[in-house]
Amino acid sequence: SYELTQPPSVSVSPGQTARITCSGDALPKKYAYWYQQKSGQAPVLVIYEDSKRPSGIPERFSGSSSGTMATLTISGAQVEDEADYYCYSTDSSGNHVVFGGGTKLTVL
Amino acid sequence: QVQLQESGPGLVKPSQTLSLTCTVSGGSISSGSYYWSWIRQPAGKGLEWIGRIYTSGSTNYNPSLKSRVTISVDTSKNQFSLKLSSVTAADTAVYYCARALPDSSGYYYETNWGQGTLVTVSS
Numbered sequence: 459s460y461e462l463t464q465p466p467s468v469s470v471s472p473g474q475t476a477r478i479t480c481s482g483d484a485l486p487k488k489y490a491y492w493y494q495q496k497s498g499q500a501p502v503l504v505i506y507e508d509s510k511r512p513s514g515i516p517e518r519f520s521g522s523s524s525g526t527m528a529t530l531t532i533s534g535a536q537v538e539d540e541a542d543y544y545c546y547s548t549d550s551s552g553n554h555v556v557f558g559g560g561t562k563l564t565v566l
Numbered sequence: 567q568v569q570l571q572e573s574g575p576g577l578v579k580p581s582q583t584l585s586l587t588c589t590v591s592g593g594s595i596s597s598g599s600y601y602w603s604w605i606r607q608p609a610g611k612g613l614e615w616i617g618r619i620y621t622s623g624s625t626n627y628n629p630s631l632k633s634r635v636t637i638s639v640d641t642s643k644n645q646f647s648l649k650l651s652s653v654t655a656a657d658t659a660v661y662y663c664a665r666a667l668p669d670s671s672g673y674y675y676e677t678n679w680g681q682g683t684l685v686t687v688s689s
Contacts, residue, residue, distance in 0.1 A: 503676070506675060
């Protein structure tokens with residue numbers, strides 16, 4: 459079955475740049491999406507189609523994708539950005555949807 | 567702005583069928599090119615995509631759950647539902663419903679999510 463691989467945790471100090479990666483064999487052909495999930499809350503979409511930002515998401519959130527790796531970048535991370543982040547995509551057929559295992563971002 | 571709300575029993579016995587309903591407000595479930603999805607999350611673990619349904623009735627399920635999952639839609643009630651059969655403790659999770667929009671390639675991704683509902687499988 460198709461898998462997306464993320465690092466379990468990333469830690470940065472406030473104001474630093476946080477980068478969270480997601481690797482998957484189909485990413486050269488399929489878009490990556492990123493969700494933010496704060497403790498006890500439902501996930502929120504922060505990046506879609508590799509690099510697009512939904513309305514209301516701060517500009518410090520950006521996304522990119524190259525080859526088999528997609529990256530979520532938080533420029534000037536803030537304490538309120540502490541959350542679990544999940545990448546999301548499909549396999550090469552487009553029929554099987556998967557989430558990455560999630561990355562816990564700590565900002566302190 | 568569309569809103570989604572999950573409802574259903576919070577406790578299900580092992581081997582029984584889990585049944586949840588998602589009520590959509592702020593828009594018609596049958597308008598627009600949307601899929602309607604279910605996702606779950608065991609406590610302390612990651613998200614697992616369960617499946618989705620189009621208003622035409624077309625479905626797409628996670629292969630690992632496909633044999634036990636049925637998603638249906640009731641346009642007259644503006645609701646869609648999840649049934650998961652033969653549940654075990656491993657099915658204990660927060661279950662989310664969501665609306666999926668098409669991307670520029672025609673594939674779908676979840677945007678609006680419900681708040682989630684905890685379902686515990688226990689005797």
